[in-house]
Amino acid sequence: MSRRASWRTALLALAVISLGHGASGAGGGLIATAHAHALPGSVLTFDQQPQDTLHLTLQFPREDLLIAAPELAALAEQTPDDALPQPLVDQLGDYLSHHLALSEDGDSLPLRLNEAHLASTYQPQLGDYVLVITEWNVKTEKPEPDSLLLKYDAVMHEVRNHRADVYWQTPDGDTRPLAGFGFFHSAHGVRLNLHKARQAPAKQE
Numbered sequence: 302m303s304r305r306a307s308w309r310t311a312l313l314a315l316a317v318i319s320l321g322h323g324a325s326g327a328g329g330g331l332i333a334t335a336h337a338h339a340l341p342g343s344v345l346t347f348d349q350q351p352q353d354t355l356h357l358t359l360q361f362p363r364e365d366l367l368i369a370a371p372e373l374a375a376l377a378e379q380t381p382d383d384a385l386p387q388p389l390v391d392q393l394g395d396y397l398s399h400h401l402a403l404s405e406d407g408d409s410l411p412l413r414l415n416e417a418h419l420a421s422t423y424q425p426q427l428g429d430y431v432l433v434i435t436e437w438n439v440k441t442e443k444p445e446p447d448s449l450l451l452k453y454d455a456v457m458h459e460v461r462n463h464r465a466d467v468y469w470q471t472p473d474g475d476t477r478p479l480a481g482f483g484f485f486h487s488a489h490g491v492r493l494n495l496h497k498a499r500q501a502p503a504k505q506e
Contacts, residue, residue: 339427340365342464343456346476347495353444357412357437359401361456361463362430363419369459370396381419381431390417397435400455404490405442410449413438447496457484467491469498477502 343361350356363376373396375389385393394414403410416436423429441449457463465487467479477498480491 340430341424342466343453345451345453345465345467346470347439347468347479347493348470349445349472349499350438353441355439355441357439358434359397359437359455360432360434363433364430365456365460365463366433369456369463372396376419376433379419381421383419385417385419390414393417393433393435397455400453400458402452403439404450404452405446405448408442410442411440413440445495445499447494449493449495450490451480451493452487452490454484454487457487467493469495471499 340362343359346358348356367374367377373389373393376385376393379385379389394417397414398412401412403412414435414437418434420432420434421429422432451467453465457465461484464481464483466481468476469479470476479493479495479498482491
């Protein structure tokens with residue numbers, strides 16, 4: 302195990318122990334803030350599917366999720382790339398359903414969790430860490446809606462320096478930024494301009 306991986310693993314264990322003894326206290330809060338600061342935020346990537354449906358991939362670091370949702374501590378015992386137990390997937394979906402919502406022209410859109418798994422990743426400045434990756438279908442009222450209102454505060458409702466970045470993925474695999482926000486901009490929702498994201502960027506002369 303690398304040196305970076307060792308400190309990451311030890312810090313995760315410390316966070317889980319703190320959660321078990323009440324992370325809302327002063328000590329737990331300090332651990333949460335220090336640990337979460339270095340990790341990436343949530344990434345939400347939308348792409349168009351047939352039959353009035355959008356596909357959403359949502360991912361975030363497991364370490365931050367365990368701080369925000371101690372009831373999901375069983376995720377710390379799961380091995381990346383192995384199938385998650387269905388009761389744990391259901392529990393994860395229930396948590397996210399309270400922190401993720403989409404609406405079109407004022408009407409709430411149904412979201413269906415299709416799959417969830419863990420994946421190991423590495424960044425030179427962070428070392429090894431684990432991502433929680435979930436795949437969703439979103440049923441829309443129009444075949445290709447021009448805009449949606451996103452309400453999302455998963456993880457950031459407890460880890461206040463956690464941020465979310467939202468992207469649109471084109472059929473040829475290009476990703477285009479839609480929005481980026483933190484906790485204090487999440488309460489009223491963030492407008493996603495899908496019509497603009499679908500347009501090819503203007504060519505430079």
